Amino acid sequence: MTHMQDDQEEKKEIPETEEAVDDVVEFVFNDDGEEDVKATLKKFRKDLKDCKKEKEEYLAQLQRERADFINYKRDEETRVKDKLAYSRERLIMDFLPVLDSYDMAFANKEAWEKVDKNWRMGVEYIHQQLLKVLADYQVYPIDTKIGDAFDPNIHQSIENVTTDDKEKDHTIAQITQSGYKLADRIIRPARVNVFAYNPK
Numbered sequence: 001m002t003h004m005q006d007d008q009e010e011k012k013e014i015p016e017t018e019e020a021v022d023d024v025v026e027f028v029f030n031d032d033g034e035e036d037v038k039a040t041l042k043k044f045r046k047d048l049k050d051c052k053k054e055k056e057e058y059l060a061q062l063q064r065e066r067a068d069f070i071n072y073k074r075d076e077e078t079r080v081k082d083k084l085a086y087s088r089e090r091l092i093m094d095f096l097p098v099l100d101s102y103d104m105a106f107a108n109k110e111a112w113e114k115v116d117k118n119w120r121m122g123v124e125y126i127h128q129q130l131l132k133v134l135a136d137y138q139v140y141p142i143d144t145k146i147g148d149a150f151d152p153n154i155h156q157s158i159e160n161v162t163t164d165d166k167e168k169d170h171t172i173a174q175i176t177q178s179g180y181k182l183a184d185r186i187i188r189p190a191r192v193n194v195f196a197y198n199p200k
Helices: 003-013 018-026 037-107 109-113 117-136
Strands: 139-141 155-163 172-177 180-182 185-188 190-197
Touching (some): 037 109, 037 117
Parallel strands (some): 155 190
Antiparallel strands (some): 139 180, 180 185
């Protein structure tokens, strides 16, 4: 092996690693080649200050993104919940005409009593089942009776019925369609005719 090859081997054995480069860069040297401690310390302080600033920026960005994600997740949950509530209410509203049909069948008591007893009991049982299923979803008929005071929050006045009895004024004369509520919210007011006092 020649002298020149030995020199090349020595150069290969001592590669300039990234750590070595970083070490050189970290320190500040004066014109004589000696380390300038004050300048190095000043540089370290500046680097530390820059790192802290950068860390705070990253932290603030991370916190913003985390807050945005939490808000997005909450909004998405609200959207899904609202969509489900809307779908449920729409389905329930589709059932109300079926209940109206039962009410119409039961309204004419004389005709209903003439229906075969076993068949009548079967229909009444199915009606009760339907009401129970709706109750499981917190759907209830609004408790409305003839003679109750008219309440615009739960009743819809369809027609006035004249009366000379002052005590009947603004009370319910007839229920033309049952009302329903979903939990505590009215989804359909009861349609009623209301007595209106008119002395002769």
